[in-house]
Amino acid sequence: MLRRHGFLWLKTCPRPNVLRKQFVPVPHLLHSTNICQQRWYAKRRKRSEVSKKELRSLDFSIPNYISVNKLANLINCRVEKLIKDLTALGFENITATYILSKEYVELILQEYNFALPSLSTSTNLDNIYDELKSPINPKLLTKRPPVVTIMGHVDHGKTTIIDYLRKSSVVAQEHGGITQHIGAFQITTPKSGKRITFLDTPGHAAFLKMRERGANITDIIVLVVSVEDSVMPQTLEAIKHAKKSGNELIIAITKIDRIPQAKERERKIEKVINDLILQDIPVEKIGGDVQVVPISARTGENMDLLEESIVLLSEVMDIRSENSPKSIAEGWIIESQVKKQVGNVATVLVKKGTLQKGKILICGNTFCKIKNLIDDKGTPISKATPSYATEVLGWKDVPHVGDEVIQVKTEAIAKKFISKRQDLVEAQKNSTIVEKLNEERAFAKEHHFNKDKTEELDYEDAAQDHEQNAGPKNINYIIKCDVSGSAEAVSESISSLGNDEVKCNVISSSVGIPTEGDLKMAQITDGTILCFNLGNLPSEVINNRAGIKIKQYNVIYKLIEDVTETLTQNLEPIFEKKIISTVDIREIFDFKLKKKVIKIAGCKVNNGIIKKDSLVQVVRGPNDDIIFDGTISTLKHNRDDVAEVSKGHECGITFENGFEGFQSGDKILVYENVRVPRYL
Numbered sequence: 177m178l179r180r181h182g183f184l185w186l187k188t189c190p191r192p193n194v195l196r197k198q199f200v201p202v203p204h205l206l207h208s209t210n211i212c213q214q215r216w217y218a219k220r221r222k223r224s225e226v227s228k229k230e231l232r233s234l235d236f237s238i239p240n241y242i243s244v245n246k247l248a249n250l251i252n253c254r255v256e257k258l259i260k261d262l263t264a265l266g267f268e269n270i271t272a273t274y275i276l277s278k279e280y281v282e283l284i285l286q287e288y289n290f291a292l293p294s295l296s297t298s299t300n301l302d303n304i305y306d307e308l309k310s311p312i313n314p315k316l317l318t319k320r321p322p323v324v325t326i327m328g329h330v331d332h333g334k335t336t337i338i339d340y341l342r343k344s345s346v347v348a349q350e351h352g353g354i355t356q357h358i359g360a361f362q363i364t365t366p367k368s369g370k371r372i373t374f375l376d377t378p379g380h381a382a383f384l385k386m387r388e389r390g391a392n393i394t395d396i397i398v399l400v401v402s403v404e405d406s407v408m409p410q411t412l413e414a415i416k417h418a419k420k421s422g423n424e425l426i427i428a429i430t431k432i433d434r435i436p437q438a439k440e441r442e443r444k445i446e447k448v449i450n451d452l453i454l455q456d457i458p459v460e461k462i463g464g465d466v467q468v469v470p471i472s473a474r475t476g477e478n479m480d481l482l483e484e485s486i487v488l489l490s491e492v493m494d495i496r497s498e499n500s501p502k503s504i505a506e507g508w509i510i511e512s513q514v515k516k517q518v519g520n521v522a523t524v525l526v527k528k529g530t531l532q533k534g535k536i537l538i539c540g541n542t543f544c545k546i547k548n549l550i551d552d553k554g555t556p557i558s559k560a561t562p563s564y565a566t567e568v569l570g571w572k573d574v575p576h577v578g579d580e581v582i583q584v585k586t587e588a589i590a591k592k593f594i595s596k597r598q599d600l601v602e603a604q605k606n607s608t609i610v611e612k613l614n615e616e617r618a619f620a621k622e623h624h625f626n627k628d629k630t631e632e633l634d635y636e637d638a639a640q641d642h643e644q645n646a647g648p649k650n651i652n653y654i655i656k657c658d659v660s661g662s663a664e665a666v667s668e669s670i671s672s673l674g675n676d677e678v679k680c681n682v683i684s685s686s687v688g689i690p691t692e693g694d695l696k697m698a699q700i701t702d703g704t705i706l707c708f709n710l711g712n713l714p715s716e717v718i719n720n721r722a723g724i725k726i727k728q729y730n731v732i733y734k735l736i737e738d739v740t741e742t743l744t745q746n747l748e749p750i751f752e753k754k755i756i757s758t759v760d761i762r763e764i765f766d767f768k769l770k771k772k773v774i775k776i777a778g779c780k781v782n783n784g785i786i787k788k789d790s791l792v793q794v795v796r797g798p799n800d801d802i803i804f805d806g807t808i809s810t811l812k813h814n815r816d817d818v819a820e821v822s823k824g825h826e827c828g829i830t831f832e833n834g835f836e837g838f839q840s841g842d843k844i845l846v847y848e849n850v851r852v853p854r855y856l
Contacts, residue, residue, distance in 0.1 A: 232290045238281055240603065241610055245272040247281060251288055261287070273617055275610045304597050305538065308582050308589075309504060316498040320562040321362065321371040322490035323393065323525065327417070328400030329408035333430035336473040337400065338374055341365065341483075360510050360523055360565030361552045365483045372486060373525070373563045375510070393508045393525060395495055396424045396486060402431050403444045403470070407451040415455050424493065426467050426485050427452060427459065433472035445470050497562040498528050505529030505583035509539060510565060512574045513659040514688040520571035524560070524581055531560040531568065531583075536590055539581045541598060542573040543590035574687050577661040648674060650681040651743055652703030656690050658710055663687055666708055666732060670739045678746045680739060690717050690726065698724045704742075706735060750852045757784025757823075757846035761794075761838055765828070775836040776812075776828045779844065786811070786827070786846050787820040793845045794831070794838050803842070807832045 236250055244262070248255040255272050262270045262284070276284070282292060326334045341363050362373045375394060397418045401411055418425050429448050435441040449461055449468055458464025467485045471478040506529060512522040522539075524531065531537075537544045547570035549557045560566040575581075584590045653670065657663035667685040674680050683701055684694070690705050690713070698705050704725040707713060718726055729735040763778035786792075788811045794804035811818055812828040821827040829844070 232288070234285065234290050234292060238278055238285070238292075240278045241275050241606065242281060243272070244270065244274045244276065247276060247284070251285070251290070253288070258284075269614075271617060275614055277607060277610065304600060305580070305582050305593060308538070308584060308593065309506065313498060313503070316500045316503060317496040318499045320495055320497045320499065321373055321564075322395045322486065322493070322495050323373045323375065323563050324396045324398055324486055325375040325394035325423075326398045326400060327414035329402070329405065329410040329414075332400045332402040332405065332408070332411075333473055334400045337398075337428065337430070337471070337479075337482075340473040340476060340479055341374070360525060362564055365487065367480045367483055368487050370487050370490075371563075372490075373565060375525075375565075393510075393527075394421070394423055395493065396426060396489055397421070398426050398428050398482075398486070400428050400430055401448055401452070403429050403441070403448060404431055404434060406444075406448045407455065412455065415457065419456075424489055425457070426469065426482070426489065427457070428482055429468065429470040430473060432470045433475045433477060441470075499530065499561050501530045501532065501559075503529040505531050505535065505537070505581075507531070507581040509575050509577050509579050509581060511659045511661050512571075512577055512687065514574060518569055520569075520574045522568050522571055522575050523565055524568050525565045526560050526562050528562060529583060530562075531566065532558070536584050536587055537568070537581050538584050538590045538593060539571075539575040540579040541594055541601075542571055542575050543584070543587065543594060544568060544571040544575075545587065546570050574660060577659075577664060648677055648679045649746060650679060651739075651746055652681050652683050652698075652701040653739070654683050654690070654694050654698050654703050654705045655685040655708070656694065656705060656710060657685075657687055657708040660687050662708055662732075666706065666735060669732065669736050673736075673740055674743055677748055678743050680743060689713060695720055695722055695724050698722075706739075708732065708735060744855060747854045750854060751849040752852055753847045754850045755845055755847050757786050757790075758782045759786055759827075759829075759844035759846065761840060761842045761844065764838070764840055774830065775838075776830055777838050777842075777844075778826065779829055780826045781821050781823050783823050784846060785820050785822050786829075786844070788818075790846045791848060792831075793847065794835075794842055795845060796839070796842050800843070800845075803837055804831060804835050806835070 242250075244258060245255050248258045251258075259270050259272070265283075265287075267274075285292060326337060328334050338361060342361055360373065360375055362371060364371050397414075399411070399414055399418065401407065427449075429445055432441055432445070435444055449459055452459060452468075453462060457466055459466045459468050461468070467489070469478060469482045469485055471482050473479065505526065507524045507526045510523040510525050512520070515521050522544075524537075531546065531549060533546050533548065535546050537546065546568055548568075549560055550567040550569070551557050552565065557566065584593070651674075655663055655666050655670075657666060663685045667682050670680045671682045672680075683697060683703055686694075689710060690707065694705060695717075697703070699722045704727060707726060707728045709730055710728065713726070713728065720726070727735075727738065729738070759779045759781050761777045761779050765776040765778055766773050767776050786808075788808055790808060792804075792806065792808060793802050795801060796803055809830045809832045810828075811821065813821055813825065818827070831838075
């Protein structure tokens with residue numbers, strides 16, 4: 177760095193977007209009375225402005241990925257100089273084969289004074305459809321029913337609350353008595369006549385994603401806590417989701433009818449409230465704003481108070497949304513599945529606008545021209561307004577649960593944005609591959625000379641690679657479920673099972689009955705197909721020609737237990753020796769054959785039974801040193817061959833492999849290998 181005429185000459189640039197040498201004025205010298213210095217600065221500034229306008233034309237299209245040496249050829253620059261400039265920019269381990277992404281190429285072209293038509297903007301999958309949304313029009317805002325999510329631990333009575341309000345029996349329809357889907361119901365409350373949309377989330381630990389999704393798309397969360405169990409693991413998890421979402425909270429203490437004594441009930445309720453306070457829940461007891469309502473959904477006790485609390489809180493929140501056919505409809509996918517006769521179906525919770533037949537929706541990598549709308553009772557409806565949960569028919573493919581739904585004007589627009597999204601997914605996938613490739617090449621460059629020094633390093637590297645490639649044994653599964661939310665939950669639950677020896681590998685997870693493609697994939701990967709809540713499968717699927725194992729389940733924890741047991745059975749077996757009998761060698765007898773003499777051990781069985789197929793060890797001395805470990809060749813009682821000899825009887829024994837190194841006074845230990853139970 178040199179000081180010249182009041183300026184600092186920078187050989188390297190402190191900012192990543194500048195490569196050329198620049199003059200930076202020094203403030204205390206710019207106001208110098210030296211007229212020569214001021215004139216020189218003016219000329220330099222004018223020359224710099226002119227140079228900025230002289231841009232080089234770009235006569236090639238910018239690729240998504242390109243290596244450094246190919247880029248150097250395109251911009252007519254020496255590779256060594258380009259590598260040097262990239263290193264100055266902050267790139268590490270740059271080689272001629274290093275692969276650059278399009279964003280980096282555009283940056284480099286700018287620094288080399290190329291005129292770029294338009295810079296690519298970085299987009300992620302979460303906001304790629306944002307430009308389709310319309311800004312909120314305050315004039316169209318009207319009050320809408322609140323969306324209430326019921327959360328809590330398994331079997332704490334969440335669905336029973338819904339049953340009471342709907343005068344239905346959802347619990348009776350659930351396998352194992354637990355909810356395994358997100359149920360969406362809109363009800364008119366019996367006391368106030370207000371409409372409320374309820375989301376009933378599963379309480380089992382496997383449905384974490386589904387519960388988290390329910391908390392993120394709701395207005396009010398009703399946290400259900402049993403007065404008998406108080407705060408449980410999924411209760412803590414629900415509290416975590418509620419705090420993260422920032423939604424309003426109401427506590428419902430359930431099953432109070434099971435404690436008829438007033439004092440005992442009051443004590444239990446007080447304990448639940450104190451446990452919630454320990455979890456930083458600001459209940460009204462300590463001056464907070466979280467209402468606590470003890471209820472019994474079975475008898476209806478205080479259910480009117482819970483209803484009143486929800487309605488009052490929603491009034492205070494003043495929940496509004498655009499409720500007009502002219503507004504662009506938006507919503508969320510609650511559930512999706514493939515139904516017989518009707519095809520792909522998705523349950524959509526409307527967030528804004530109005531859904532009607534004929535409208536076109538886009539969601540993830542698929543779109544839909546609405547063929548029909550069906551409410552939670554199975555009745556076709558003409559439209560769905562905000563806070564309404566409805567089944568939408570007409571999807572090209574099954575959309576993913578949790579994805580956002582947006583209305584578009586035409587199918588052409590939907591296909592355009594889906595193609596754009598797929599290109600972005602492919603670009604992100606390629607970016608991961610390119611990043612890994614650059615790391616491998618940098619590693620190869622760094623260790624190239626070390627590998628050539630000695631052969632020992634090569635052997636060590638080869639052994640290490642072999643160990644890495646060996647890894648745990650994969651037990652492959654293909655998951656088929658009734659709805660995509662369950663498919664996600666099952667996949668999340670079993671994919672983490674395993675250890676260093678064996679692990680669960682989920683090849684695919686999808687909705688519907690196993691197809692021919694699923695059977696072929698299972699055959700290729702030696703996998704098992706797990707069917708969840710699919711009912712009776714066709715006989716050609718169950719009795720498939722390839723002999724693929726197909727297992728069916730209705731309750732998720734039974735599926736998890738079965739997979740865990742299968743993984744356990746595939747662990748490397750460990751055996752321990754169990755002594756079942758001891759035999760003393762008392763005398764040695766020589767038995768003459770035609771051409772040779774063999775030794776026979778004259779023995780007496782001290783305890784247990786010795787059999788001809790027994791595993792035995794011959795031990796000697798006070799320390800029981802093992803001199804033979806193997807099997808018996810012959811077992812005789814008197815002159816007869818026998819299958820076994822019991823305690824207190826004498827016998828003659830010869831050993832396999834012609835072992836005759838035994839002596840009088842040695843002991844024979846009869847043992848068996850017992851498999852030690854192993855667990856993940």
